[in-house]
C-alpha cells in the first residue's frame with residue numbers, strides 16, 4: 001500500500017488512546033459514529049460542488065477531505081483502507097460486477 005496511506009492508518013490507530021481535546025481525530029472518535037458520518041456526508045457534498053465548478057485542484061482537495069473522513073470512519077469501526085483494497089481486489093474479474101457497472 002502507498003506509504004502515506006499506511007502512515008495515516010497508523011496515525012488514526014494511535015489517536016484511539018488520545019484525549020478528546022488533544023487532536024481533531026481524537027475529538028471525532030469521542031463524538032462517535034453520528035459525528036463522523038455527518039462529516040462524511042458534508043465532505044461528499046463538497047465533492048459534488050467542486051466537481052461542478054470545473055476547478056480540478058478544488059476537486060482534489062475535497063476528495064482528499066472525503067477520503068480522509070472515510071478513513072476515520074473505517075478506523076472507528078475497526079477497519080482500514082486494507083479492507084477496501086481487499087474488496088476491490090476481490091471484485092477484479094468477478095463476473096457481473098463490470099457488467100452491472102457498464103449498464104449505468
Ligand SMILES: N=c1c2ncn([C@@H]3O[C@H](COP(=O)(O)OP(=O)(O)OP(=O)(O)O)[C@@H](O)[C@H]3O)c2ncn1[C@@H]1O[C@H](COP(=O)(O)O)[C@@H](O)[C@H]1O
Pocket residue numbers: 008011015023024025026039064065068
Ligand atoms: N488528513 C487529515 C485531514 N484532512 C482534513 N482534516 C481536517 O478535517 C476538517 C475538515 O473539515 P472542514 O473543512 O469542515 O473544517 P472545520 O470547520 O475545521 O471542521 P469541523 O470542526 O466543522 O468538523 C478540518 O479541521 C481539517 O483540518 C484533517 N485532519 C487530519 N488529517 C491527518 O490526520 C492526522 C491526525 O490528525 P490530528 O488528529 O488532528 O492530529 C494528521 O497528521 C493528518 O495526517
